[in-house]
Amino acid sequence: xxKIIATAAIRGxxxxxxxxxxxxxxxxxxxxxxxxxxxxxxxxxxxxxxxxLGQKVQTLxxxxxxxxxxxxxxxxxxxxxxxxxxxxxTLDSGVATLIAEETIxxxxxxxAAGKNxxxxxxxxxxDSILRMQGIKLVDGRMPGFAAIVGAAxxxxxxxxxxxxxxxxxxxxxxxxHSGGRAIAEQLAEEGIDMNWDTFLVPYGKEITSAVHALxxxxxxxxxxxxxxxxxxxxxxxxxxxxxxxxxxxxxxxxEDPGVNSGQYLTDEKYATAAGAINFGFPVISNVNIPEIxxxxxxxxxxxxxxxxxxxxxxxxxxxxxxxxxxxxxxxPVPYGAGxxxxxxxxxxxxxxxxxxxxxxxxxLRMKPMDQVEDGKIEVIGPEAxxxxxxxxxxxxxxxxxxxxxxxxxxxxxVERRVxxxxxCANGVFHMGQRSIIWVRISKEARAKGFKIAxxxxxxxxxxxxxxxxxxxxxxxxxxxxxxxxKAPLEEAKKIYSHRDDRIAGMTDEDVEDFYSCVLCQSYAxxxxxxxxxERLGLCGAYTWLDCKASHQIDKHGPNEPVPKGECxxxxxxxxxxxxxYISTKSHGNLERFNAYSILEEPMTSCGxxxxxxxxxxxxxxxxxxxxxxxxxxxxxxxxxxxxxxxxGGTQTPGFVGIGKLYISSAKFVSAxxxxxxxxxxxxxxxxxxxxxxxxxxxxxxxxxxxxxxATEEQAETPDQLIEFLTRVEHPALxxxxxx
Ligand code: SF4
Ligand code: ZN
Numbered sequence: 001x002x003k004i005i006a007t008a009a010i011r012g013x014x015x016x017x018x019x020x021x022x023x024x025x026x027x028x029x030x031x032x033x034x035x036x037x038x039x040x041x042x043x044x045x046x047x048x049x050x051x052x053l054g055q056k057v058q059t060l061x062x063x064x065x066x067x068x069x070x071x072x073x074x075x076x077x078x079x080x081x082x083x084x085x086x087x088x089x090t091l092d093s094g095v096a097t098l099i100a101e102e103t104i105x106x107x108x109x110x111x112a113a114g115k116n117x118x119x120x121x122x123x124x125x126x127d128s129i130l131r132m133q134g135i136k137l138v139d140g141r142m143p144g145f146a147a148i149v150g151a152a153x154x155x156x157x158x159x160x161x162x163x164x165x166x167x168x169x170x171x172x173x174x175x176x177h178s179g180g181r182a183i184a185e186q187l188a189e190e191g192i193d194m195n196w197d198t199f200l201v202p203y204g205k206e207i208t209s210a211v212h213a214l215x216x217x218x219x220x221x222x223x224x225x226x227x228x229x230x231x232x233x234x235x236x237x238x239x240x241x242x243x244x245x246x247x248x249x250x251x252x253x254x255e256d257p258g259v260n261s262g263q264y265l266t267d268e269k270y271a272t273a274a275g276a277i278n279f280g281f282p283v284i285s286n287v288n289i290p291e292i293x294x295x296x297x298x299x300x301x302x303x304x305x306x307x308x309x310x311x312x313x314x315x316x317x318x319x320x321x322x323x324x325x326x327x328x329x330x331x332p333v334p335y336g337a338g339x340x341x342x343x344x345x346x347x348x349x350x351x352x353x354x355x356x357x358x359x360x361x362x363x364l365r366m367k368p369m370d371q372v373e374d375g376k377i378e379v380i381g382p383e384a385x386x387x388x389x390x391x392x393x394x395x396x397x398x399x400x401x402x403x404x405x406x407x408x409x410x411x412x413x414v415e416r417r418v419x420x421x422x423x424c425a426n427g428v429f430h431m432g433q434r435s436i437i438w439v440r441i442s443k444e445a446r447a448k449g450f451k452i453a454x455x456x457x458x459x460x461x462x463x464x465x466x467x468x469x470x471x472x473x474x475x476x477x478x479x480x481x482x483x484x485x486k487a488p489l490e491e492a493k494k495i496y497s498h499r500d501d502r503i504a505g506m507t508d509e510d511v512e513d514f515y516s517c518v519l520c521q522s523y524a525x526x527x528x529x530x531x532x533x534e535r536l537g538l539c540g541a542y543t544w545l546d547c548k549a550s551h552q553i554d555k556h557g558p559n560e561p562v563p564k565g566e567c568x569x570x571x572x573x574x575x576x577x578x579x580x581y582i583s584t585k586s587h588g589n590l591e592r593f594n595a596y597s598i599l600e601e602p603m604t605s606c607g608x609x610x611x612x613x614x615x616x617x618x619x620x621x622x623x624x625x626x627x628x629x630x631x632x633x634x635x636x637x638x639x640x641x642x643x644x645x646x647x648g649g650t651q652t653p654g655f656v657g658i659g660k661l662y663i664s665s666a667k668f669v670s671a672x673x674x675x676x677x678x679x680x681x682x683x684x685x686x687x688x689x690x691x692x693x694x695x696x697x698x699x700x701x702x703x704x705x706x707x708x709x710a711t712e713e714q715a716e717t718p719d720q721l722i723e724f725l726t727r728v729e730h731p732a733l734x735x736x737x738x739x
Contacts, residue, residue, distance in 0.1 A: 197341020
């Protein structure tokens, strides 16, 4: 244990504590103790206080109590020549620091009236983003996160470091500066897109904003780990969870001017690092800070110094025990999930395809073995070097596969991955599927030598990589010739609609086996999804066909067939074998569930639900809210609050997590009367699923019901809702009482 670190961390904790105390006193004198203090859209109050103190902070007065607790953790600053053998005082200082930083950051929202972030800085991560990104941690798309503090020596090194992290799918948080320079500013100067979609999240320029990375980690554990906060015991569980599951590390870049000799970084940074070490997150630096090498709280070393920026990712991965797969795809641009959400702006665009400009489609088909030449890529029409900058061209991407184990049911499953595969190339933007795709290639990608044929290179490599157990050969034809796109496009449209008819026509009664999904057990250990033809997984990402394909692809994967067995209750959706299966897989936590009921023993929820359905007792109906909707719902809770109550793999009668597609299913809460019970949903969601809902209503002869479903425009409270429902004579009011 280095005495410099201990002394500096303890001194830093005092400084940040004093800053928080002053900011709070100021806020109280201006606004009074009863004034509310909260981060936007979270069910976890101020997560750091909830974690370490079990405290639900709601007012400025509550914050006084938080700081009083933090004060108890502040130790006397030791004289520089005293050897401090234990990490304990440093760790206490770290906790005190995080509480003080959470106070400072939360106070920023007092005057901002719910506004989050400013300029390039994003501020607090709300629960909906946490859930959206959490699923990537769950399914392994994201191996971990890096919190970068400070700045790289040069902009070029900053860009290289960031590209390296993106290529490895590591989420990047940025906070603080060194000598007035922040890495996020370097990236902004280089025109790099920074937002949640590109895995690059600049929290704030002050070091105190680093607390957002740690409250993100704390909430991940509470959301996905099903660890409920309460006291010290729970805090320990959450920290342990973080150490084991959230593979994170801190990169401290650049020296700070004007600090004690041999110290290199400010006291405040050491104090914050001590907070991160409590989570088991080690600190790696490119400067000569004193190291803490023995293992203890962290899996490996606590602090590793003097690592050149170029080697820092590899070293951090070793220290943190991260398994990283870099995808080797022979194309001239970087490739990885970090680029998936990247956009190509019009001014940066070389050429584009589809969208509202030209005709474009993508289609994957199964072919006999002898008609597929593995690895063959054919471009029919102009290649990139024959294209004019700024123009739009048609695009037909025709992927043909062959394999003895391939079935035509799998076509759409593999085809749906085309979006992800193509958008992971740096400088290539892809949106939509089927005949509504929109693709852009950036000038930068073109300058590096990216060609149209490389779309084929990507698809062939990725499809082989992910689906080798069901297919042997892949070839790709890419059509860019305006004269040759029409006929294949018409043919593709026929195939799409044929597929829709088949899947839409499948019912739960048609099949003997349902499929399980236990992918989320890595985070919600007792959660099991049972996926049926008429009820997809609550994350919205896995349909019955997807699970079936996934099982064929990997027999030991997260999906297996569950034979229904004897039907116990056809109306509620309960089967003997399914009960036995979930009892085993939930480790005895669940005896049974009803697939089609919201009130009686409904399915459990892990945390990554697309929507939440909840009963509105006053209206004798059910409302559905999706995670994109941040407003108030008629049950008096926002999505984030609801989500906080139903996650973690437990049954909560009256509430259930669901996928969007389930809303228009014939089995949608059919035990309680189905779609006729739906009285409210957000306007944007209603518009998004309008076609399917209308089609469903047509089938039951209730087309007029669509306009009777209220949105936030008609009602935000039960009273307003009932008034509206009464006026339009919504059928739910006349159904059998829900309760
Ligand atoms: Fe998780 Fe269920 Fe989606 Fe599987 S289907 S990924 S278990 S939410
Ligand atoms: Zn989940």
